[in-house]
Structure formats: C-alpha cells, structure tokens
Amino acid sequence: xxxxxxxxxxxxxxxxxxWLEPVLKVGVLRRRRRLLFTLGVVAAGFLxxxxxxxxxxxxxxxxxxxxxxxxxxxxxxEEVLFFLVIPTCTILGFEAVRRVLRWPAGDExxxxxxx
Amino acid sequence: xxxxxxxxxxxxxxxxxxxVLLRTRLILRGVWWVTYALVLxxxxxxxxxxxxxxxxxxxxxxxxxxxxxxxxxEDLLFGFALVLTTLSVWVWLGRRDRAxx
Numbered sequence: 001x002x003x004x005x006x007x008x009x010x011x012x013x014x015x016x017x018x019w020l021e022p023v024l025k026v027g028v029l030r031r032r033r034r035l036l037f038t039l040g041v042v043a044a045g046f047l048x049x050x051x052x053x054x055x056x057x058x059x060x061x062x063x064x065x066x067x068x069x070x071x072x073x074x075x076x077x078e079e080v081l082f083f084l085v086i087p088t089c090t091i092l093g094f095e096a097v098r099r100v101l102r103w104p105a106g107d108e109x110x111x112x113x114x115x
Numbered sequence: 116x117x118x119x120x121x122x123x124x125x126x127x128x129x130x131x132x133x134x135v136l137l138r139t140r141l142i143l144r145g146v147w148w149v150t151y152a153l154v155l156x157x158x159x160x161x162x163x164x165x166x167x168x169x170x171x172x173x174x175x176x177x178x179x180x181x182x183x184x185x186x187x188x189e190d191l192l193f194g195f196a197l198v199l200t201t202l203s204v205w206v207w208l209g210r211r212d213r214a215x216x
Contacts, residue, residue: 006170009161016157034212038204046197049125058118058177065170087201089157094150094202103146106139107209 005065006078010085017089026095028088035091043083050079118177122192129196129203137207141199151198158194159184166190 021029028035051073053059061076069077098105133141141147165171167185181188 005168006165009164009170013157013161034205034208037208038201041204042197042201045200049121053118053121056116056177057174058121059171059173061171062169065168083197086197090150090154090198090201091205093153094146094205097150097153098146101146101149103144103149105141105144105146105206105209107206107213109213 002065003067006061006076007067007081010078010081013085013089017092020092020096024096024099026092026099028092028095035088038091039084039087042087043080046083047073047075047080050075050083117179118173118187118189119179122189122196125196126192126199129199133199133203137203139203139206139210141202141206147199147202150202151195154198155191155194158191159186162186162190162194 020026054074061079066076066078071077071080094105097103130142133139163184163186166173166182166187173187178187178189183191
C-alpha cells in the first residue's frame with residue numbers, strides 16, 4: 001500500500017476541494033476551456049522548474065512511495081498530476097472565497113459566465 | 116543555484132506575472148490573501164505529509180535548513196508562486212472573455 005502514498009495525498013486534496021463545485025456552484029469545472037488553458041500554462045511552466053530541480057538534485061522522490069510510472073525528465077506520474085490537481089483545487093478555493101465574501105477579483109462584469 | 120535562490124526567484128517572478136505581465140494585480144486584493152491563507156493551510160497538511168514521510172526528499176545542501184511542518188521553508192515560496200501564477204492566469208483569461216470584440 002505504501003506505493004500509493006503520494007497518490008493518496010493528491011486524492012485527499014481533490015476530496016477537500018471538489019465538493020465546492022456542486023455545493024457552492026462555483027462553476028470552475030464547467031468553464032472547461034478556461035480551466036484547461038490555465039492548467040496547461042501553469043503545469044508547463046512549473047514542470048520545467050521541476051525537471052531542472054530534479055536534474056540538479058534539489059529534490060528526489062522515494063521510489064517506494066510512488067506507483068512507479070516514470071515520465072520524461074525523471075518525474076513520477078504523481079508529480080505531473082500534482083500540477084493539475086493543486087491548481088484545480090486552488091481555483092476552486094478562489095472561486096468559493098469570492099462567492100462567499102462577494103469581494104471583487106477584477107474579472108467581473110454584469111453578464112459574465114457567473115450566472 | 117540552490118533551491119533557496121530558485122524559490123525566491125520563482126516567487127518574485129510570480130509577482131511580476133501578476134503585477135506587470137498580466138496586470139491582474141491580485142496581490143493587491145483581499146480575495147487573493149484570503150484564498151492564499153486557505154490554500155496555505157492545506158499546503159502545510161499535504162506538503163507536510165509528503166515531506167514528513169519522505170515521499171519527496173530534499174538535498175540538505177540545496178536548502179537553508181529551516182523547516183515548517185516538516186517541509187523546507189523554500190516550499191512555501193514555491194507554493195506561493197504556484198498559487199499566484201495559477202490565479203493570475205485564471206483571472207486574466209476571465210477578463211479576456213469579457214473584453215469587447
């Protein structure tokens with residue numbers, strides 16, 4: 001079971017945030033293109049940092065605690081999923097906060113996609 | 116370059132993306148700081164598990180040595196950069212969707 005440690009942490013993050021979509025109706029997953037574009041840009045940028053950091057030895061992964069699927073750049077599959085899961089959870093949290101507090105973030109308009 | 120230096124540069128780059136490149140200026144808004152505080156709590160838990168259980172292992176020579184919830188303090192800057200960049204791009208796209216064509 002120990003090989004699922006990293007994966008379990010990612011599932012825990014998703015579990016902590018995904019309920020915001022149906023319960024607070026934040027509409028993040030529904031805005032698919034905007035979400036996918038954001039994830040693409042952010043993941044691409046941070047994976048470059050990640051690959052470089054692994055290459056120079058800033059950090060490494062315990063092979064016993066990952067499922068063992070390695071991707072180019074010596075990254076475990078979980079690490080790539082990390083850069084999809086964490087930004088998604090972040091956006092869900094952000095949209096939930098602005099929905100609850102009704103504070104502006106700068107992309108509001110009278111007839112946006114928020115309906 | 117150490118992770119310490121990279122983390123400081125990464126956080127600074129994220130602020131530049133937010134303030135200068137995309138002009139979303141989230142760091143001047145309350146909604147950003149409330150969101151960041153929330154995400155930070157979850158980072159301390161999830162990253163604490165990853166670092167504490169040794170899923171991710173850090174080269175002692177690459178970090179300054181201060182740890183917060185088992186993880187190097189540098190990870191806080193890394194997380195700040197990741198969260199700010201994500202929300203800056205997200206809000207920037209939201210603005211573009213609304214721009215008159």
